[in-house]
Each structure stands twice: as structure tokens, then as C-alpha cells.
Amino acid sequence: MSLIEIIAGVESHEATLTVFDDDPAVARTLAEHFADRNVRVVDGSTDGGPDGYAVLSRDGEFVTAVGVEELLPAHSTEIGDPSAPDVDGGIPEDPTTGRVGEPVLDHLDETMFTSYSRGDMVAASREIEDRAWRVGRGELHAGFQTLDVLTGETNTYDRLGEKPELDVHAYATDEGDAPNADYYTVHVARSAEIRETWFVAFDGDGLDEAKCALLAEERAPGEFYGFWSYDPATVDTIIDHLVSRYWSSETTDDGDDGATV
Incomplete structure (x- = not known):
């Protein structure tokens, strides 16, 4: 299973948020809030019963119910700040913290997003890098598309790689010069999936609750569609694919050989 296929698999499991409220504007507002999520918002009929709540379901099964007022806080904090702090900066543990619809997002191990900019991607990546830094053990895998992009992250990944029990691996296509990577391993591949995807995955040093x-x-160009996940099986699938394809034979999607530096 390729990285692109993993994204498609998560995308296919769309959740449904059924809104029960007399005011049709509530459903429309929630639909706008969840427009960049893998959540479909629909109106529900109360038939004279209670209203002002929403039900989240997936594959026809109940997940959670929540009052609509909890989904529409007066103030929220969005990620996407390209000036987000680096691994020493103490960013939030969960990138959904404080966001509109948090009671729903908390029940989604895999949260889809659309049209993220590079700034959004950097901000989301920092949360995972920060978790790996704080745990200080295990494996961290990060895809940079090209060596040129990886070179711009050398300082951050040198610091991560200096953790003696943290095994850091970077992946990039052969566009630009490879950085001097004394503290982490660079996998150079002639692979379409590496060129077209952005990823950061941490194995939690084997602890399911730490995987992300x-x-x-x-x-x-500059617009990313994908997901972040705290589901251990999904994280394992991503890392297993990277290890099996790019560590041993270094075989690429195009059948060419890659290299490890």
C-alpha cells in the first residue's frame, strides 16, 4: 500500500455530523466550520423532541453526541501560523486543542484536512516533532519531498537526531544537495510518492498512546490534502511502508534504486 493509497483509505471513512436544531443556520455554520474536514454535516429532524445537539456517526455507527453550543465557541485558535515554534518551543500536545468543533475532533483518531498551505503543514509537523523530542526515544520518520526542502530543516533535525535514543530518518527525492546529516539518516529516493507527499510519523517508542x-x-502547488492520526494501526502502516520500501533494497516506485546517506 502506497502513501497515496493510505490517504485515500482514510478519506473513504467519512464521518457524518447530524445536527438537530430548529435554526437551519446552525447546520450551515457547522458545515462551514468543518469544510476542511472529513466530516459531512446534515440536518436532522427532531419531530418535536429536544433540539440543540448534534450526533457524530461513522459507517452508520454512533460515535458521540454533543450540544451545538459546544461546537460553536465564541473564540477558537487555529493552527497554520508559519512562525510556529520549533522543537524547543513547547507547542500544544494536540493540534486540535482549542479549535472550533473540538468535542467532535476529539473523537476522530484520524482528522482529514484540505488546502493546507506549507505554513499549515509546518505548524502541524511541529507537534509531532515536539512529541518525539519530549519522549526522546523511538523512531521519527519525516518526508521533505526534495533535498532542497530538507536542507532548510537541518538545524531542527540535527537537534532531534542528537537525542541518543531517538532514531531519526528523513526522506527526499534527489533535487538539490544532501545536507551534512551527522545525527540522522537521509533516504534519497527517485520516487513519485516521496516527491508528492509530506509526512511526519513517530512510533512512540512502541507505546500506542504516544504514536502520531x-x-x-x-x-x-503549495496546497496539501491529507490527515493527522493518533490511531496506532495507521501510524504503524505508514512506518512499515517506509521501512520496507526505503530501508532495505531502497527500491522506488519507479523501479530505480535509491540511496541512504
Whole structure:
């Protein structure tokens, strides 16, 4: 299963948020809030019963119910600040913290997003890098598309790689010069999926509750579509794919050989 196929698999499991409220504007407002999520918002009929609540379901099964007022806080904090702090900066543990619709997002191990800019992707990546830094053990895998992009992240990944029990791996296509990577391993591949995706995955040093990943496809220049996940099975699938394809034979999607530096 390729990285692109993993994204498609998560995308296919769309959740549904059914809104029960006398005011039709509530559903419209929530639909706008969740427009960049893998959540479909629909009106529900109360038939004279209570209203002012919403039900989240997935594949026809109940997930959670929540009052609409909890989904529409007066103030929220959005990620996407390209000046987000680096691994020493103490960014939030969960990138959904404080966001509109948090009671729903908390029940989604895998949260889709659309049209993220590079600034959004950097901000989301920092959360995973920060978790790996604080745990200080295990494996961190990050895809940079090209060596040119990786070179711009050398300082951050040198610091991460200096953790003696943290095994750091970077992936990029052969566009630009490879950085001097004394503290982490660079996998150079002639691979379409590496060129077209952005990912950061941390294995939690084997602890399921510490595993997390971000995976996105660049579907238009500078616009990314994908998901972040705290589901251990999804994180394992991403890392297993990277290890099996790019560590041993270094075989690429195009059948060419890659290299490890």
C-alpha cells in the first residue's frame, strides 16, 4: 500500500455530523466550520423532541453526541501560523486543542484536512516533532519531498537526531544537495510518492498512546490534502511502508534504486 493509497483509505471513512436544531443556520455554520474536514454535516429532524445537539456517526455507527453550543465557541485558535515554534518551543500536545468543533475532533483518531498551505503543514509537523523530542526515544520518520526542502530543516533535525535514543530518518527525492546529516539518516529516493507527499510519523517508542502521524499529498502547488492520526494501526502502516520500501533494497516506485546517506 502506497502513501497515496493510505490517504485515500482514510478519506473513504467519512464521518457524518447530524445536527438537530430548529435554526437551519446552525447546520450551515457547522458545515462551514468543518469544510476542511472529513466530516459531512446534515440536518436532522427532531419531530418535536429536544433540539440543540448534534450526533457524530461513522459507517452508520454512533460515535458521540454533543450540544451545538459546544461546537460553536465564541473564540477558537487555529493552527497554520508559519512562525510556529520549533522543537524547543513547547507547542500544544494536540493540534486540535482549542479549535472550533473540538468535542467532535476529539473523537476522530484520524482528522482529514484540505488546502493546507506549507505554513499549515509546518505548524502541524511541529507537534509531532515536539512529541518525539519530549519522549526522546523511538523512531521519527519525516518526508521533505526534495533535498532542497530538507536542507532548510537541518538545524531542527540535527537537534532531534542528537537525542541518543531517538532514531531519526528523513526522506527526499534527489533535487538539490544532501545536507551534512551527522545525527540522522537521509533516504534519497527517485520516487513519485516521496516527491508528492509530506509526512511526519513517530512510533512512540512502541507505546500506542504516544504514536502520531501527519500525512498529506500536494494536489496543487503549495496546497496539501491529507490527515493527522493518533490511531496506532495507521501510524504503524505508514512506518512499515517506509521501512520496507526505503530501508532495505531502497527500491522506488519507479523501479530505480535509491540511496541512504
